[in-house]
Amino acid sequence: MALNEKTIQFIHNKWDAEVVPILSDYIAIPNLSPCFDEDWETNGLMDEAIQLLSDWVDDQNVPTLTKEILKLESLTPLIYIEIPASDPDFENTILMYGHMDKQPPLTDTWMEGLHPYTPIIKDGKLYGRGGADDGYAIFAAVTSINALKEQNIPHGRIVIIVEASEESGSCHLPQYIDHLQNRIGEPDLIVCLDSGCGNYEQFWATNSLRGLIVGNLRVDVLHDGSHSGKTSGIVPSSFRIIRSLLERLENSETGEIIPSDFYVEISEETVKQAKQCGEALGTGIYEEFTLVDDMQPTTYDLTELLLNKTWRPQLSVTAVDGMPTLALGGNVLRTHTTLKLSLRLPPTLDAQTAKDALVKLLTTDVPYNAKVTFDIEKCNSGWTPPVMEPWIHESLNNSSIYFFKRPVNFLGEGGSIHFMGMLGRKFPQAQFVVTGLLGPESNAHGPNEMLVIEMGKNLNCCIAALVSDHYTNFK
Secondary structure (H helix, E strand, C coil): CCCCHHHHHHHHHHHHHHHHHHHHHHHCCCCECHHHCCCCCCCCHHHHHHHHHHHHHHHHCCCCCEEEEECCCCCCCEEEEEECCCCCCCCCEEEEEEECCECCCCHHHCCCCCECCECEEECCEEECCCHHHHHHHHHHHHHHHHHHHHCCCCCCEEEEEEECCHHHCCCCHHHHHHHHHHHHCCCCEEEECCCECCCCCCCEEEEEECEEEEEEEEEECCCCCEEHHHHCCCCCCHHHHHHHHHHHHECCCCCCECCHHHCCCCCHHHHHHHHHHHHHHCCHHHHCCCCCCCCCCCCCCHHHHHHHHHCCCEEEEEEEECCCCHHHCCCEECCEEEEEEEEEECCCCCHHHHHHHHHHHHHCCCHHHCEEEEEEEEEECCECCCCCCHHHHHHHHHHHHHHHCCCCEEEEECCCCCHHHHHHHHCCCCEEEECCCECCCCCCCCCCCEEEHHHHHHHHHHHHHHHHHHHHHHC
């Protein structure tokens, strides 16, 4: 690690003077991802956000940096940044990734005094939608390089991509990667800044991501609603039928997914890593969530909790349609019930195969010959990185010990970053470092999203050290 105290101080000062204030301005812009905002092309919010970030990059005056805002037809914009290697004879490339689109605000669910688009700093945390997921990424990436250049610390060629469709499944990113492939070249290291951390006390690298199937399961029983006193007992309830279909998939008493089609074998090494993470994180694994009084987690076995979260299939019902509000609910047997199902998949399970099995499971041999449809919205496989090269592990561990006083740790994430598999296929020779600021109570996608500012500074220092070590390793 070639960083000196001046480099470290540069990063910390940059965060205090510029990153946090400009990131706060970004939080204030309600630029929702395209699948949550049908007017994104015309309302100007995405353009406003990307211009804010682009202007900040220009203001940094990073030597040799070139930047372009790309806009392919009908696609969200993308920032493309390129910084040549400080040594013209050095050919190795790092590709850094972030995104700048946001999840919906869920405004009414935020704590009193907080608002998704009103940035607030409290107890060293910056609250607001999109700060941790993933607005900080472009600041961390550019500041890493700027800090090295300030002290004449050599680095390789850097490409930075910041997209605007990640929260919609990165639906526009493949077209941009194809469009830019000749300019990107063949990176040997990809750094993704859109993941999580187990705590804020060490550097965390993600070693697996689950896959995801999202679909709308609908059961129809009537063309017109009918008085329940007249109809119940004669016409089966759409809700009862949909419950019976879900019982094919999930054990309602344990939450376990029933069919073997949705499982993979979990290696001994994975179990070992989960145990180590459980020892590092302790009861914070479940205590970070706002459980109601006397509510219990699925188990108190920390290893099992982490394996459930990262390597086992899990079902969530995330939305419902076909039901009136309580205030409007009369004595009517409803025509239909629709549930949005979110099925998390093990990292190495093929999502298309799982999708076929799921559709067959839920739509065949339907009770009472009710009409059942299952419309798939998302179907993405999970991801595991190639075995990490020793120099990367050494770099991350040394940085973590230096900046956090604790060694690096590795954690599977229960969520999905849909494009990781695509990048792995596109650049099969590349190593990966996937990290981020989404730790306990950061609550991405939910209310009270926040980032820990000190964690951001230290992570930024670790990334700068990794860039420096990349040059040293390949020189």
